[in-house]
Amino acid sequence: MRNDRNALRELQHSLENLKGSLHVLETNVPVEKQMEYFRFSEAIKSDFSDDQSLEKQINILASTEASPPEIKYALAYLAISGDVKAYRAIETYHENHSDDWSAMSYIQAKITLESELSDEKQIFISTGLGGKGDLLRFFAFFKSQGKKNFSDYQKELIEKEIPYYIQNHRGVTEDIRIRDNYFTLLFLVHIQVDIKAMLEEIVNECNQYGDFIDKEFIITNVKIFSDEEIQNELLSRQ
Numbered sequence: 417m418r419n420d421r422n423a424l425r426e427l428q429h430s431l432e433n434l435k436g437s438l439h440v441l442e443t444n445v446p447v448e449k450q451m452e453y454f455r456f457s458e459a460i461k462s463d464f465s466d467d468q469s470l471e472k473q474i475n476i477l478a479s480t481e482a483s484p485p486e487i488k489y490a491l492a493y494l495a496i497s498g499d500v501k502a503y504r505a506i507e508t509y510h511e512n513h514s515d516d517w518s519a520m521s522y523i524q525a526k527i528t529l530e531s532e533l534s535d536e537k538q539i540f541i542s543t544g545l546g547g548k549g550d551l552l553r554f555f556a557f558f559k560s561q562g563k564k565n566f567s568d569y570q571k572e573l574i575e576k577e578i579p580y581y582i583q584n585h586r587g588v589t590e591d592i593r594i595r596d597n598y599f600t601l602l603f604l605v606h607i608q609v610d611i612k613a614m615l616e617e618i619v620n621e622c623n624q625y626g627d628f629i630d631k632e633f634i635i636t637n638v639k640i641f642s643d644e645e646i647q648n649e650l651l652s653r654q
Contacts, residue, residue, distance in 0.1 A: 443519035444553070447544045447638060450456050453520040457492045468496055482621065491521035498532040532603045544638035550602040551588065555640045556615060559630040560597040574599055577622055585614045598650065602640065611635065 473490040476482045482490070491509070494502035504524045510518040545553040560566055566574070571594050578601060579589040587605035605611060611634075619629050634641075634649070641649070 417617045436626065443514070443516070444514045444544070444546045445519055450520060450544075453492070453517060456488075457496060457524065460489065460492055461496060462497065463493065470494070470499060470502060474502060477505050477509050488517055489520055495521040495525040496528055497525075498528045500529065503529045512543060545636075545640070548588075548604055550606055551586075552607055552637055553590070553602065553604050554635055554637050556601040556603070556633055556635040557641060557649065558599050558601070558619070558633045561628050561630050563597045563650065564628070565596045566594065566599075566628065570622075570626065573622055573625055574629075578618055580619065581614065581618045585609050587614075598646065600641070600646070 473493045476486050476490040477494065480644075481552055487509075491506060506518070506521050506525045510522040526561065543552060545555060547553050574594055575592055578592060582589050582603050583603065585605060586609060587603055589601070589603045593600045593603040605614070615633060616631075619631055619633070622629050623631075
């Protein structure tokens, strides 16, 4: 296993002793866009003033004539207010305009509001691929042993065994794409699950029927590999 191995284990260890309410960014938002949002949000915190200003930003968000920069500012402004009406305005906007900026604004508004209403610590977890509830989304890439083409039987085995084992580890398989000599996997799994051990178990189980999957694989929670990146990876491992 390569790429995010150490980072994933460090994240799991850091969360083991934390007490609080977990919030997982459910939308697939590029890490660069997340950082852009948080820098912008931090920069406008000093702008927050009174209820009149809050109402003005809510009206901008509801307007059909507001410019993109005005909407961008309103979303970030309302998200840090801790106001119920502001949260509902963001929620309504996000339901009708599901873009990266509104997704970030929506989860920040939720966390800020819950911090105002509860003494429980709010913990935000974000990755490039997002998640759902208390599950994080991961992308994994597996090669065939010796880059030989999979047989029909082997493809059927992959499609059957992988969802079964992921489900047994409190996870959900979202997508399996099998090609001639590799396959990719998109799945959700609870943050505390030992992902490396789970995937190694899957590979070992499938390999009882012919040792046809390479034991080295790649997993990431940052992005989904493009076809070009996968082909480059296959060439680099020759």
